[in-house]
Amino acid sequence: MQQNTSSAPIVSLRNVQKSFGPLRVLDGVSFAVERGEVLALIGRSGSGKSTALRCIDRFEKVDGGEIVVCGHRVDRPDVDLRALRQDVGIVFQSYNLFPHLTIEQNITLAPCAVKGMATARAKDLARKVLAQVGLEEKLHAYPEQLSGGQQQRAAIARSLAMQPKVMLFDEVTSALDPELTAEVLKVIEQLAADGMTMVMVTHEMGFAKGIADRIVFMHRGKVHETGPASILTTPTTPELTQFVGTGNLKS
Amino acid sequence: MGGHLNVNHLMFLGQGALWTIGLSVIALIGGGIVGFVIALARISPLKSVRLASAVYVQLVQGTPLLVILFLGYFGLAAIGLKVSPLVAASASLTLYVAAYLGEIWRGCIQSVPKPQWEAAEGLALTRTQRMIKVILPQAIRIATPPTVGFMVQIIKNTSLASVVGFVELMRSGQIVNNSLFEPFAIYAIIAVTYFAMCYPLSLFSQRLERRMGRGRSNLAPA
Numbered sequence: 222m223q224q225n226t227s228s229a230p231i232v233s234l235r236n237v238q239k240s241f242g243p244l245r246v247l248d249g250v251s252f253a254v255e256r257g258e259v260l261a262l263i264g265r266s267g268s269g270k271s272t273a274l275r276c277i278d279r280f281e282k283v284d285g286g287e288i289v290v291c292g293h294r295v296d297r298p299d300v301d302l303r304a305l306r307q308d309v310g311i312v313f314q315s316y317n318l319f320p321h322l323t324i325e326q327n328i329t330l331a332p333c334a335v336k337g338m339a340t341a342r343a344k345d346l347a348r349k350v351l352a353q354v355g356l357e358e359k360l361h362a363y364p365e366q367l368s369g370g371q372q373q374r375a376a377i378a379r380s381l382a383m384q385p386k387v388m389l390f391d392e393v394t395s396a397l398d399p400e401l402t403a404e405v406l407k408v409i410e411q412l413a414a415d416g417m418t419m420v421m422v423t424h425e426m427g428f429a430k431g432i433a434d435r436i437v438f439m440h441r442g443k444v445h446e447t448g449p450a451s452i453l454t455t456p457t458t459p460e461l462t463q464f465v466g467t468g469n470l471k472s
Numbered sequence: 473m474g475g476h477l478n479v480n481h482l483m484f485l486g487q488g489a490l491w492t493i494g495l496s497v498i499a500l501i502g503g504g505i506v507g508f509v510i511a512l513a514r515i516s517p518l519k520s521v522r523l524a525s526a527v528y529v530q531l532v533q534g535t536p537l538l539v540i541l542f543l544g545y546f547g548l549a550a551i552g553l554k555v556s557p558l559v560a561a562s563a564s565l566t567l568y569v570a571a572y573l574g575e576i577w578r579g580c581i582q583s584v585p586k587p588q589w590e591a592a593e594g595l596a597l598t599r600t601q602r603m604i605k606v607i608l609p610q611a612i613r614i615a616t617p618p619t620v621g622f623m624v625q626i627i628k629n630t631s632l633a634s635v636v637g638f639v640e641l642m643r644s645g646q647i648v649n650n651s652l653f654e655p656f657a658i659y660a661i662i663a664v665t666y667f668a669m670c671y672p673l674s675l676f677s678q679r680l681e682r683r684m685g686r687g688r689s690n691l692a693p694a
Contacts, residue, residue: 278594280590280593280594302593302596303596303598304596306593306594306595306596307596309594310594311594313587313590313591313594315587317587317588317590317591318591319588319591319592319606319610320610321609321610321613330595330597330605330606331595331596331597334597334601334605335595335596335597335601376591379595380594380595383595383596
């Protein structure tokens with residue numbers, strides 16, 4: 222199994238099609254993410270980047286094409302969703318911590334319920350992943366007692382506790398002010414340095430440039446331009462030029 | 473016949489009031505259990521289960537409780553089951569309350585923000601685990617005020633059980649009146665007694681709702 226997947230990409234999309242009613246959101250999207258790689262999906266609102274990300278974890282079913290994630294054929298109807306989601310961690314824009322549970326309970330819930338981990342071990346694990354995101358002291362706090370940035374870091378810790386092979390980040394800093402954004406980005410940077418495979422949808426161009434091994438620029442449901450982070454400084458298509466231009470103006 | 477309202481009459485009315493409370497509790501527990509199943513069935517991934525539960529809810533909500541009570545009492549007798557007024561009233565009220573609580577609770581479960589379901593799904597929890605550990609604890613908080621509010625309806629509606637001969641508060645009032653012929657005084661006492669049972673629940677429900685309003689940010693972190 223280990224040898225089987227080590228050569229193949231962790232995530233691969235091939236000619237993926239997806240429509241919401243008459244609206245074609247993904248129109249033949251293909252890209253691959255290698256082990257340890259950080260891929261940034263960028264593009265305008267409505268370009269299909271978030272949908273593409275959600276297809277990887279099968280929060281959206283695709284109409285056509287092939288998606289393989291850690292050996293799971295995600296495009297097939299018989300895909301083992303629970304196995305897939307143990308391999309894939311996802312972090313959302315709105316944190317989505319469970320408000321009725323403490324941070325510790327948020328983190329230990331899935332390892333105990335899904336992997337059958339003993340409570341004591343899960344609690345150790347919770348302390349470990351919280352230390353990783355710099356929130357050890359919030360173990361017994363409820364989500365509402367945390368700032369947005371802290372909640373998002375706790376949500377990242379919750380995902381990490383499942384020891385995923387790949388992490389998906391869906392605009393995880395879009396609800397945060399610049400200061401809180403910085404603390405969340407620092408955590409993600411550390412994860413990248415530790416060799417975590419990541420796919421992130423982001424509007425933070427400076428961050429994408431700094432951390433991503435590869436950029437996928439999406440435009441009207443297609444991969445419009447792709448390449449190393451340097452394409453953000455020297456874009457070849459007028460669409461990416463314009464996008465990067467407006468992005469710089471905004472920041 | 474005739475005479476004046478005395479302690480014995482009041483004791484009889486008090487006994488009726490206790491049966492009103494008893495029948496209400498039975499209806500709440502029975503209706504709560506069946507209603508919980510209905511609520512889950514209404515959001516089942518299986519279309520046939522959703523459809524069947526929706527039909528049930530529509531049928532009951534589209535039928536007067538009075539008719540359901542008669543159907544329960546005479547219907548069960550017609551298929552050979554001799555049932556007491558208490559059993560007939562309990563069964564009918566259970567079916568009735570289940571339809572309403574089922575709908576109320578379905579709404580509460582569905583008003584837990586969708587991202588909460590997705591976050592639980594993303595963590596590889598099974599549907600049952602998502603429901604028990606993530607969704608229901610939040611839904612119960614949302615459901616408490618309307619459920620307490622609906623208990624007021626249950627208490628008032630038990631008065632209809634008097635038509636199948638069940639001696640609760642309303643029926644005991646009718647019986648006392650039959651001997652005293654003082655309808656205004658007696659029904660005034662009955663009205664005040666119902667009010668005394670219902671008003672505290674209404675107040676409680678309102679207070680719960682206000683408290684929920686303050687804690688709303690807990691439910692939708694964003």
